[in-house]
Amino acid sequence: MPVPAWVPIREELRDDEPYGAPQLDVPVQLNTNENPYGPSEETARDIADSVHGVALTLNRYPDREATELRTSLAAYLGHGLTPERVWAANGSNEVMQQVLQAFGGPGRTAVSFAPTYSMYPEYARNTHTRWVAGRRREDFGLDVDAALALIAEEQPDVVILTSPNNPTGTALDPAHTRAVLEAAPGVVVVDEAYAEFRRDGTPSALELLDEFPRLLVTRTMSKAFALAGGRLGYVAADAAIIDALRIVRLPYHLSAVSQAAATAALRHQDELLAQVDALRTTRDETADWLREQGFEVAESDANFVLFGRFEDRHAIWQGLLDRGVLIREVGPLGWLRVSIGTPQDMQAFRTALQEVTR
Numbered sequence: 001m002p003v004p005a006w007v008p009i010r011e012e013l014r015d016d017e018p019y020g021a022p023q024l025d026v027p028v029q030l031n032t033n034e035n036p037y038g039p040s041e042e043t044a045r046d047i048a049d050s051v052h053g054v055a056l057t058l059n060r061y062p063d064r065e066a067t068e069l070r071t072s073l074a075a076y077l078g079h080g081l082t083p084e085r086v087w088a089a090n091g092s093n094e095v096m097q098q099v100l101q102a103f104g105g106p107g108r109t110a111v112s113f114a115p116t117y118s119m120y121p122e123y124a125r126n127t128h129t130r131w132v133a134g135r136r137r138e139d140f141g142l143d144v145d146a147a148l149a150l151i152a153e154e155q156p157d158v159v160i161l162t163s164p165n166n167p168t169g170t171a172l173d174p175a176h177t178r179a180v181l182e183a184a185p186g187v188v189v190v191d192e193a194y195a196e197f198r199r200d201g202t203p204s205a206l207e208l209l210d211e212f213p214r215l216l217v218t219r220t221m222s223k224a225f226a227l228a229g230g231r232l233g234y235v236a237a238d239a240a241i242i243d244a245l246r247i248v249r250l251p252y253h254l255s256a257v258s259q260a261a262a263t264a265a266l267r268h269q270d271e272l273l274a275q276v277d278a279l280r281t282t283r284d285e286t287a288d289w290l291r292e293q294g295f296e297v298a299e300s301d302a303n304f305v306l307f308g309r310f311e312d313r314h315a316i317w318q319g320l321l322d323r324g325v326l327i328r329e330v331g332p333l334g335w336l337r338v339s340i341g342t343p344q345d346m347q348a349f350r351t352a353l354q355e356v357t358r
Helices: 041-055 067-077 091-103 120-126 144-154 174-183 239-248 256-267 276-292 313-322 343-357
Strands: 086-089 109-114 130-135 158-162 187-191 215-220 233-237 304-308 335-339
Touching: 041 256, 067 086, 067 233, 067 256, 086 091, 086 239, 091 120, 091 158, 091 187, 091 215, 091 233, 091 239, 109 120, 109 144, 120 130, 130 144, 144 174, 158 174, 174 187, 233 239, 276 304, 276 343, 313 335, 313 343
Parallel strands: 109 130, 109 158, 158 187, 187 215
Antiparallel strands: 086 233, 215 233, 304 335
């Protein structure tokens, strides 16, 4: 609903609605790309003990540089990264907002390629950054020639690439990433929120950091680390780029509780990431099954699958919801996205989808 006329909100926001996927209490929730496997009792206890430790000092502000956490994140990422080249915030959403605050703004332009994550234009709106959306190919891969032409025309201050892409699951061709980096006059962000789920042999843009100092690679602990409730995102870049982000960060932006919980989770990375292979297998099985049912399916390197096409996708979404299965009505018209859950979740999804579409 539009904001009432008496509320003195910025006019360009008046007809907008808050971002958010439906939060409904249903038996099978496959709409927000969460990891269905939570931490073990041992990991949960370590997180709780770590939070208890900092709770005794919550009368003091947290370490505003999140030094211990950034050290742990750098060690996890590898590639010779040091803490000075890693930054953390409240989810990769806040990281991206800081990127647009630092490198976007009035009189500046950000470019990405649709369909992609729907929050990108909102980051631009919130920072008064001009937003330009190019288009992907029909198979949702990056049309690199069109992308380079758009970059040459717009001379953007920020280019946002996504690999794997949300909501399509498409991974970037490394040659295309390199081509964009060589052409872009400003910073290039590669959003790798789902990187841990990519198929074997699919490289990360982290490999290009030393060669391209204006490259930023963003990640999150929400997905593979099963820490969506912890709200911890991070970015790797040149130390000078990280220092630029530190200029726009809010004072003490990352709470002591968040830092302690995320650092503890990183101590248990082997356990928390142990289900990634199983989820990748289930993703591929789900994609194969959907194709067998006659649906179009986008190639996915993430923990979700985009499938279609439907004349009335909302009716399909609603039919699934009526049967206790919540997926996401997002992305290009005629398509739906299902997150990968447990085998029991996926069986419920299959049964419901067959009932709705037969």
